[in-house]
Amino acid sequence: MKFSFSDEQEEFRVFLRRFLEDKSPTTEVRRLMETDEGYDEAVWKQLSTDLGLPAVHVPEEYGGQGFSFGELGIVLEEMGRALLCAPYFSSAVLATIAILNAGTEEQKRTLLPPLAAGEKRAALAFTEPNGRWDNSGVELTATASDGGYRLDGTKSYVLDGHTADMIVVLARQPGTSGDHGLSLFTVSSDADGLSRALLKTMDPTRKQARLEFQSVQADLLGEEGGAAAPMALTLDQAAICLANEMVGGAERLRESALDYSMMRVQFGRAIGSFQTMKHKFADMLIEVELAKAAAYYAAAAAAEEDEDLPALASLAKAGASEAYMQTAIKTVQTHGGIGFTWDNDTHLWFKRAKSSEVFLGDPSHHREQLMQRWDV
Amino acid sequence: MSETTEDTVRAEARAWLEANWNPDLSLLEWRNRLVESGWGAPTWPTDWYGKGYPDALGRIVEEEFERIGAVSVARTGIRNLAAATILAHGSDLHKEKFLRRILTGEDTWCQLFSEPGSGSDLAGATTRADKKGNKWIVNGQKVWTTSAHHAQYGLLLARTDWDLPKHKGLSYFILNIEQPGVEVVPLRQMNGHASFNQVFFTDAEIEPEFQVSELGDGWNVATTTLMHERRGADGLRRYQQATDRPGRCYEEEAEEIAHQLEPYKWYPQRAGRTDLIIERAKATGMNTDPAVRQEIAKLMIMAKSAEWTARRARAAQAQGRPQGPEGSIGKLTASNVAKQAAHVHTMISGADAMLTGEDSPMDGVISEILVSFPATSIAGGTDEIQRNIISERVLKMPKEPRTDTKGPFRDVPRNVVS
Numbered sequence: 001m002k003f004s005f006s007d008e009q010e011e012f013r014v015f016l017r018r019f020l021e022d023k024s025p026t027t028e029v030r031r032l033m034e035t036d037e038g039y040d041e042a043v044w045k046q047l048s049t050d051l052g053l054p055a056v057h058v059p060e061e062y063g064g065q066g067f068s069f070g071e072l073g074i075v076l077e078e079m080g081r082a083l084l085c086a087p088y089f090s091s092a093v094l095a096t097i098a099i100l101n102a103g104t105e106e107q108k109r110t111l112l113p114p115l116a117a118g119e120k121r122a123a124l125a126f127t128e129p130n131g132r133w134d135n136s137g138v139e140l141t142a143t144a145s146d147g148g149y150r151l152d153g154t155k156s157y158v159l160d161g162h163t164a165d166m167i168v169v170l171a172r173q174p175g176t177s178g179d180h181g182l183s184l185f186t187v188s189s190d191a192d193g194l195s196r197a198l199l200k201t202m203d204p205t206r207k208q209a210r211l212e213f214q215s216v217q218a219d220l221l222g223e224e225g226g227a228a229a230p231m232a233l234t235l236d237q238a239a240i241c242l243a244n245e246m247v248g249g250a251e252r253l254r255e256s257a258l259d260y261s262m263m264r265v266q267f268g269r270a271i272g273s274f275q276t277m278k279h280k281f282a283d284m285l286i287e288v289e290l291a292k293a294a295a296y297y298a299a300a301a302a303a304e305e306d307e308d309l310p311a312l313a314s315l316a317k318a319g320a321s322e323a324y325m326q327t328a329i330k331t332v333q334t335h336g337g338i339g340f341t342w343d344n345d346t347h348l349w350f351k352r353a354k355s356s357e358v359f360l361g362d363p364s365h366h367r368e369q370l371m372q373r374w375d376v
Numbered sequence: 377m378s379e380t381t382e383d384t385v386r387a388e389a390r391a392w393l394e395a396n397w398n399p400d401l402s403l404l405e406w407r408n409r410l411v412e413s414g415w416g417a418p419t420w421p422t423d424w425y426g427k428g429y430p431d432a433l434g435r436i437v438e439e440e441f442e443r444i445g446a447v448s449v450a451r452t453g454i455r456n457l458a459a460a461t462i463l464a465h466g467s468d469l470h471k472e473k474f475l476r477r478i479l480t481g482e483d484t485w486c487q488l489f490s491e492p493g494s495g496s497d498l499a500g501a502t503t504r505a506d507k508k509g510n511k512w513i514v515n516g517q518k519v520w521t522t523s524a525h526h527a528q529y530g531l532l533l534a535r536t537d538w539d540l541p542k543h544k545g546l547s548y549f550i551l552n553i554e555q556p557g558v559e560v561v562p563l564r565q566m567n568g569h570a571s572f573n574q575v576f577f578t579d580a581e582i583e584p585e586f587q588v589s590e591l592g593d594g595w596n597v598a599t600t601t602l603m604h605e606r607r608g609a610d611g612l613r614r615y616q617q618a619t620d621r622p623g624r625c626y627e628e629e630a631e632e633i634a635h636q637l638e639p640y641k642w643y644p645q646r647a648g649r650t651d652l653i654i655e656r657a658k659a660t661g662m663n664t665d666p667a668v669r670q671e672i673a674k675l676m677i678m679a680k681s682a683e684w685t686a687r688r689a690r691a692a693q694a695q696g697r698p699q700g701p702e703g704s705i706g707k708l709t710a711s712n713v714a715k716q717a718a719h720v721h722t723m724i725s726g727a728d729a730m731l732t733g734e735d736s737p738m739d740g741v742i743s744e745i746l747v748s749f750p751a752t753s754i755a756g757g758t759d760e761i762q763r764n765i766i767s768e769r770v771l772k773m774p775k776e777p778r779t780d781t782k783g784p785f786r787d788v789p790r791n792v793v794s
Contacts, residue, residue, distance in 0.1 A: 003684065003691035258771060273774035278767035285766060286705045286712070290681035297684045319677045367673030368666070376654055376663050376672065 002300040005074070013074050019051065020082035026345045032085040033204035033348075037163050039086045047086070048118020054092035055116035058100070063113030069237065073244035073299035080248030083348055085205050087121050090159035093241045094234070095122035095168045101230035101237075102184045102222035111166075111186065111221075122186075123164035125155035125211055126231065133235070133361040135170075135228050136178050140213060142171035142185060149185060149220060151213040157359070161209030162198045165189050168221060169213070170231055179228035185218035192216065203355035205348060236313035239360050240302050243295040243313075243320035246356050250288045250324040253349050257284070257331040264336075277334070284330055291316075291323035311373035318366035321357040328353040385433050389415060389440040397446040399623025403632065406625050407449055407480040416449040416479055420463065424471055425479060445621065447629050450481030452636040453523050458485040458531055460604040461548075465589045465597045470550065474529070481632060486527040487605075488518040488551065488575060489598065493791035495520075496761050498533070498602075499543050499595055500780070500790060503577060505534035512536075512549065512582040514557070517574060520755075523636070524560045524573040527553050532582075533598050536591060538786040545785050546594030550586040557581060567747040571639040605756070645741060646748040647710065648717025650679045653724070656737070662724045671723060675716045682709040701770045708762040714752040721745050 005013070023043045032038055047053045057072040058064020072093070079088060092115070099111050099122075114120040130137050140153025151171055161167065166186055173181035187194060193214040201208050222230065258281055261272030271277055298316035301309055328350040332339040339346050357363065392415055398406070410416025411425045419434040420426025429437070441448055455478045462470050477483040494500035503516025514534060524530065530551045537545035553560070557580030562570035589597050619626055653672055657663040663672075686706055692698070722729045725737055732743040753759045767773040780788045 003687045004695060004697075258773075262773070270774060273777075275764070275776060278771075278773050279760070279763040281771055281773065282705075282708070282763035282766035285701055285771065286709055289685055289701055289705055290678065290709065293684035293688055294677070294681040296688075315677050315680060318673070319681055364670060367670050367677070370673045370676065371663075371669045374654070374676075376657065376669065 002297045009070065009074060013078060016075065016078040020078055020084055024082040024084045026348065029083050029085055029205060029348055036198055038207040044086055044118060054118045058096060058112055058116040062108050063116040069299045069302035072241060076241050076245040077248035080245035081252045083205055083352060087160040087163060090123045091115060091121040094124035094159065094238055097237050098124050098168050098184060098234045101234050102227060104222060107221060120165045122166040122168055123158050123161045124168045125158045125161060126170040127157045129154055129156045133365060135182055135231060138170055138172050138182060140171045141174045142183055143174060149218045151185060151216045151218045153213050155211040158209045158211055160207055161211050162196045169218065170227060173225065181225055182227040183224050184221040184227045186221050187216055187218045203351035205352055206355055235360060236310050237302055239313040239317040240298040242356055242360055243316035244299055246320040246324040247292045247295045249349050249352055250291060250327045253327045253331040254284050254288050257334040261334055280330060284327055287323040287326055291320045294319045311370055314366040314369040314373060317360065318363040321363045324353040325357050382436055386436050386440060389437045393440055393444045393446050397444055399625045401625050403625050403628035404480055406447060410449050411476055411479050424475055447625050449479040454485045454487045457487060457601050457604050461531060461597060461601045464600050469585055483529060484523055484527045486521050486524040486530045488521060488530040488532040490518060490520045492517060492519050496758055501533050501535055501546060502790065503534045505536050505547060505549060510584060514577040514580040514582060517576050519563065519574050521573040521575050524553065524575050529553060531601060533594050539784045541783060542781050542785045542788060543595040544592050547591050548588040548594040548597040549582050550588060551580065551582055555580060567642060567744060569642050642744055642748050645744040646714065646751045648714035648749055649745050650675060650713060650717050653720055656724050660724055668723050671720050675720050678716060679713050682713055704766055704770050707757060708759055711753040711759050714749040718746055718749040
């Protein structure tokens with residue numbers, strides 16, 4: 001499992017790839033990235049209703065299909081390859097996993113089925129304008145009032161936060177710090193005191209929002225003050241998911257660069273016949289293959305609830321980030337002047353590589369995490 | 377393969393070993409029994425000391441050897457390549473004369489391919505074999521020859537026709553090393569060890585029957601040898617392990633292994649010794665330096681990912697699926713890991729990285745890493761050749777244009793070797 005996919009998983013991948021090639025050609029990516037919502041309602045319905053993709057990793061008792069991170073990794077790799085514009089990572093990965101990890105049995109039975117069916121979309125609001133990726137960056141406060149809670153503060157870099165129906169929010173009890181006093185809450189997107197603003201993102205294929213909370217009424221998700229551990233697990237699992245998405249994009253770029261090098265003629269020969277290009281492509285292959293091996297291994301480890309999961313998440317995320325970005329840079333370079341134009345598709349993936357490199361922590365952050373998690 | 381076949385073979389191998397294995401036999405006596413029974417080389421043909429089993433059944437037999445702890449036939453060094461080449465291309469005379477003594481370990485072999493003027497470009501060999509009377513007379517020089525200092529025979533690639541194109545004018549011979557026309561001189565490497573040899577030929581003689589295959593078929597035969605060499609050099613090579621168990625057979629085997637492997641005791645260091653990094657960083661306190669931590673993490677990510685990539689290749693093979701690109705990149709990733717490991721060891725060692733021998737950390741092991749890792753990017757196919765192979769065979773990019781393969785070899789530019 002850590003080193004190979006089953007025949008069923010391979011078939012699933014082929015099926016998904018065909019679907020996504022059909023639904024997410026670059027003409028569609030370019031159309032959707034210019035919109036504020038950033039996705040196509042009809043395609044979202046199809047991938048939810050016909051394919052059940054938001055339900056893949058959700059247990060059957062919560063309306064899901066009961067598969068695991070192995071299958072989820074395949075979905076994300078193929079979405080990354082096709083650069084699908086959809087609120088999948090925000091809702092099906094971040095918010096769904098947070099609810100699975102933190103929610104009470106009853107909350108999971110209530111909240112998850114509509115998310116798994118794709119009828120509702122949720123976003124996970126955890127980072128703040130300080131841009132920190134760990135729990136200690138949380139400043140937004142939750143104050144008990146009238147048997148409920150009121151949230152005050154600002155969340156930022158919230159994927160699809162402007163379109164989600166429900167926001168899962170990480171907040172802290174006033175006066176606490178670090179991992180202490182953290183709780184998760186759910187907030188309806190039309191709650192009083194919540195204002196949402198779309199951020200101008202360099203990667204227009206993945207939308208982000210800034211959310212202001214002014215005495216917003218919220219429902220506790222899971223245990224009060226006990227969000228640190230489920231949140232850390234959620235971020236590790238999400239990092240593994242993102243790593244799988246990234247290697248899908250990296251491989252697509254590598255292939256497009258290779259195709260172009262065989263087609264483009266200069267000095268009377270295909271530029272791919274020059275040894276300097278051949279050696280560059282050998283190195284690109286190695287970078288992407290190593291990142292794939294780590295992303296697959298980590299996904300399988302997540303499925304098996306491996307105790308080394310935190311370290312593996314950081315390893316896979318750092319590896320995939322470097323491989324994707326380096327491949328993107330080399331793909332622009334292979335295309336030469338045309339690669340720097342807006343009309344050429346390379347920049348679409350280049351920008352996703354950049355936003356994914358930073359989102360959930362950049363490679364330096366994860367390398368340091370890896371060292372800490374291995375107790376070096 | 378059916379379960380029944382596997383079970384039958386396993387039962388037969390087990391029964392034979394239980395009836396015959398005796399650690400108090402001499403190594404030679406035991407190996408002669410293996411040779412006569414066919415259990416020593418079960419994948420070899422039944423006519424030549426084997427049982428004609430496919431590789432999968434061979435592994436079953438191996439497992440039974442391991443289970444009972446029986447000593448195997450001789451396997452170290454070039455003798456495996458010699459055997460594979462002789463089985464594929466040799467005459468009955470060659471098989472009769474050499475195969476048995478290869479298995480018993482009585483003869484040691486070396487490979488006379490690389491030359492000072494042809495490293496990556498082996499087909500550019502200029503060592504010549506000329507027919508004089510009824511004999512082949514050899515003149516020239518080979519280099520990087522493993523085991524030549526204690527070998528009885530060498531696999532020789534030599535040019536027999538200078539008017540034919542490069543690859544057509546080569547022939548393949550079995551050369552007796554122990555003769556006056558052959559001089560073996562150790563070659564000292566930059567790390568101070570002398571693990572290889574230079575071999576000089578001055579009118580060395582070969583009897584005509586020790587030509588392998590047809591005249592001019594040398595490159596084809598050499599390709600067989602090289603294919604087996606690569607197969608053994610994929611990073612998963614199993615060195616014969618000595619044990620300290622009592623019994624004459626074990627003791628003689630341990631002696632054989634120690635003798636064979638002594639020149640290569642620095643090999644672990646050339647791979648970078650990633651296994652030492654974390655304990656060394658903690659011991660020196662450099663584990664608290666943020667810059668060092670970043671470099672350690674980069675190394676570990678690369679090394680772990682490379683290990684998992686190799687395991688993906690093996691898993692695909694085991695499932696009978698076509699091998700993906702992950703199978704072809706091991707050699708180059710090993711070079712990348714070795715380079716980064718040497719870089720990190722330098723950071724960790726600080727000023728001590730300038731010292732060597734007993735003045736340097738770990739009684740010289742660290743300094744040996746720092747002066748041995750470049751070998752990984754050269755031996756067994758340079759990084760540059762690996763990149764050509766990956767781009768041409770895996771990525772199907774165009775082959776390098778060649779100007780050296782058509783027309784008489786004598787007109788092809790080549791190195792001047794003094």
